[in-house]
Amino acid sequence: MPYKLILALVITLSVGGIAGFATANAIGGWYATLIKPSFNPPNGIFAPVWTLLYIMMGIALYLIWKQPASKERNIALLFFAIQLFLNFWWSILFFNYHELGWAFVEIIAMWVFIIITIFSFAPLSKTASWLLVPYVSWVSFASILNYAIWRLNL
Numbered sequence: 771m772p773y774k775l776i777l778a779l780v781i782t783l784s785v786g787g788i789a790g791f792a793t794a795n796a797i798g799g800w801y802a803t804l805i806k807p808s809f810n811p812p813n814g815i816f817a818p819v820w821t822l823l824y825i826m827m828g829i830a831l832y833l834i835w836k837q838p839a840s841k842e843r844n845i846a847l848l849f850f851a852i853q854l855f856l857n858f859w860w861s862i863l864f865f866n867y868h869e870l871g872w873a874f875v876e877i878i879a880m881w882v883f884i885i886i887t888i889f890s891f892a893p894l895s896k897t898a899s900w901l902l903v904p905y906v907s908w909v910s911f912a913s914i915l916n917y918a919i920w921r922l923n924l
Contacts, residue, residue: 793865
């Protein structure tokens with residue numbers, strides 16, 4: 771297995787794992803007290819879905835990272851890093867700081883950067899680009915869920 775693939779998976783899974791660990795206590799505590807919309811999935815769905823998404827993100831990252839160095843590749847990697855940074859901080863804003871409104875603003879920024887990342891990946895690797903489509907789809911749903919929870923708990 772190429773070291774870049776292993777490192778790409780470690781990066782994405784670590785971001786998810788650290789954010790998950792940092793917010794785990796809120797799930798059974800504060801989050802359980804919130805009013806949630808009828809379409810809120812059971813808590814047990816989130817970890818497996820996110821794990822799969824982080825694996826797909828890691829593979830996409832690897833497919834771009836292994837491309838020959840170029841301005842386009844470097845810009846695509848920068849966009850990926852920005853969306854991953856935003857991904858991490860959404861969990862902290864939502865679960866640790868209980869800032870539902872700011873978390874919504876932040877997840878919209880994350881969604882925009884995921885879209886930009888998808889389009890910056892496409893000329894370099896269609897496969898990498900398509901690997902991020904389930905991610906942006908889930909974040910679209912999470913954005914709607916974030917908004918609904920925010921509005922229900924004002």
